[in-house]
Amino acid sequence: AQTVTQSQPEMSVQEAETVTLSCTYDTSESDYYLFWYKQPPSRQMILVIRQEAYKQQNATENRFSVNFQKAAKSFSLKISDSQLGDAAMYFCAYRRSIGTGNQFYFGTGTSLTVIP
Amino acid sequence: GAGVSQSPRYKVAKRGQDVALRCDPISGHVSLFWYQQALGQGPEFLTYFQNEAQLDKSGLPSDRFFAERPEGSVSTLKIQRTQQEDSAVYLCASSLRNSPLHFGNGTRLTVT
Numbered sequence: 001a002q003t004v005t006q007s008q009p010e011m012s013v014q015e016a017e018t019v020t021l022s023c024t025y026d027t028s029e030s031d032y033y034l035f036w037y038k039q040p041p042s043r044q045m046i047l048v049i050r051q052e053a054y055k056q057q058n059a060t061e062n063r064f065s066v067n068f069q070k071a072a073k074s075f076s077l078k079i080s081d082s083q084l085g086d087a088a089m090y091f092c093a094y095r096r097s098i099g100t101g102n103q104f105y106f107g108t109g110t111s112l113t114v115i116p
Numbered sequence: 117g118a119g120v121s122q123s124p125r126y127k128v129a130k131r132g133q134d135v136a137l138r139c140d141p142i143s144g145h146v147s148l149f150w151y152q153q154a155l156g157q158g159p160e161f162l163t164y165f166q167n168e169a170q171l172d173k174s175g176l177p178s179d180r181f182f183a184e185r186p187e188g189s190v191s192t193l194k195i196q197r198t199q200q201e202d203s204a205v206y207l208c209a210s211s212l213r214n215s216p217l218h219f220g221n222g223t224r225l226t227v228t
Contacts, residue, residue: 004158045207091159104159
């Protein structure tokens, strides 16, 4: 079974500083997708970044980047130059890439506070 | 529409009442998912549709939960004889095959 673990229930960062959110997962698959979603108080889950497991290069989206360590099954999110609008719950998610099992598996989330 | 639309945004039900939650996915998205999110938790999978076919309902917590998507577009999640433990946010998401999920704003259900 696939599981996603986020070991940091809460994190805080000073505005303009850098913060890293941790995520580990368990799978026996070799091909899959990993995602980070952001959920502000409005409740809508917003895609931050995605990573295909077959790609060795770490994904980057502006101030957001990942450190994908496939052998260690680790997928951390780095937020650079943190802004007040980055404050939200962040969820790591896993999805199989093939077959009819299209479930996304989510971690329990990390609540990020940005301190002005 | 431009995004996934869910209604109602809030629903208060008395214990024992039936409720129906609606999801209107992004046009053309064949995959549709329902998730249940308890307070302070991550979304938990309920059920998955590909077009009108319900391919996975393994996450539905009891036979009081029922979902349908008769024409492969709008979906309805129905909860019969609601219980207090059903109180949660119910998220709907749609996607193209093997693409990221696009979520709606969710329906917050409170059972009193």
